[in-house]
Amino acid sequence: MTAASGPLVRPRRLRGSAPLRRLVRETRVHPAQLVLPAFVREGITAPVEISSMPGVHQHTVDSLVDLARECVAAGIGGIMLFGVPATKDARGSGADDPEGILNVATRAVVDAVGDELVVMTDLCLDEFTDHGHCGVLSTDQRGEVVVDNDATLERYASMAIAQAEAGAHVLGPSGMMDGQIARIRQALDEAGHSDVALLAYAAKYTSALYGPFREAVDSSLTGDRATYQQDPANGREALREIALDVAEGADIIMVKPGQPHLDVIAAAAEVSPVPVAAYQISGEYSQIVAAAERGWIDRDAAVAESLTHLSRAGARIILTYFAIEHATGHRAPDGDRRR
Numbered sequence: 001m002t003a004a005s006g007p008l009v010r011p012r013r014l015r016g017s018a019p020l021r022r023l024v025r026e027t028r029v030h031p032a033q034l035v036l037p038a039f040v041r042e043g044i045t046a047p048v049e050i051s052s053m054p055g056v057h058q059h060t061v062d063s064l065v066d067l068a069r070e071c072v073a074a075g076i077g078g079i080m081l082f083g084v085p086a087t088k089d090a091r092g093s094g095a096d097d098p099e100g101i102l103n104v105a106t107r108a109v110v111d112a113v114g115d116e117l118v119v120m121t122d123l124c125l126d127e128f129t130d131h132g133h134c135g136v137l138s139t140d141q142r143g144e145v146v147v148d149n150d151a152t153l154e155r156y157a158s159m160a161i162a163q164a165e166a167g168a169h170v171l172g173p174s175g176m177m178d179g180q181i182a183r184i185r186q187a188l189d190e191a192g193h194s195d196v197a198l199l200a201y202a203a204k205y206t207s208a209l210y211g212p213f214r215e216a217v218d219s220s221l222t223g224d225r226a227t228y229q230q231d232p233a234n235g236r237e238a239l240r241e242i243a244l245d246v247a248e249g250a251d252i253i254m255v256k257p258g259q260p261h262l263d264v265i266a267a268a269a270e271v272s273p274v275p276v277a278a279y280q281i282s283g284e285y286s287q288i289v290a291a292a293e294r295g296w297i298d299r300d301a302a303v304a305e306s307l308t309h310l311s312r313a314g315a316r317i318i319l320t321y322f323a324i325e326h327a328t329g330h331r332a333p334d335g336d337r338r339r
Contacts, residue, residue, distance in 0.1 A: 031327035052212035078118035092128030110167030132220035134175035157187035182248035200250035203238035209283025269314025278315035
């Protein structure tokens, strides 16, 4: 190309140094976008490491409060709490018990950091049921055991009120029941909790990558949840689910797992009138950690790259077990930032 025909365009000019690349970077992952999922377990006296998630622990209430304070110090946006009860039953009675582990822990965390950190709670029955499913079971007309959608909604409504009364700022309904957002929103508003927001797991896919999470919550599940979680082969269906949840009153919608469904995150970001979140789930975390431990990849670079992908796709909120690590730029000497 000659000067007469126009300037020679050289995109590489802006890639020549780290400061230049930083200056023109389109996507930045800010600590305030990140939410740390955390587990609190009833009946333990010290944190218990999750073997399939090195560096992540089941916490006592006291160590969970310490972790929440660490979240504040790191400048991340929030913490999402999951409860691990000592006893379970078919209805998940511990889920809406004010003295159940999740509600007790929520009160403690809100009392400690509630003015400095968004405190979120997982709203699902799977951690609390002895069968491990996300709802109440019944028998259908064919004699098969199924999750009863409408009976489950009533349990979710009760659970929502309990979590709101414990002080949670945002509830995360994750069970993928039809109509769950509308029923929970109604229950909260009628109970005087109209200020509590809903983060809807609007597109939650069946995935082989949930395995470490099931260890983390001591899941009792046998089989799978394919009859209510989405088929990973379907994309348009996710947009329909998202539209339904927004219409029912969702304040934020989420895609889970994150990395395998970047196309869905991007499509959601194009159409959603509310913020889009993504959950970098347990198996995504464990893959990076395991490969890094073997020296196959650079952990810090892989973490940064994976979070950038989620953000570039359109996720403005990212739930990730790397939240504190990424925000602070380092891990504790023993590789554990969650004790």
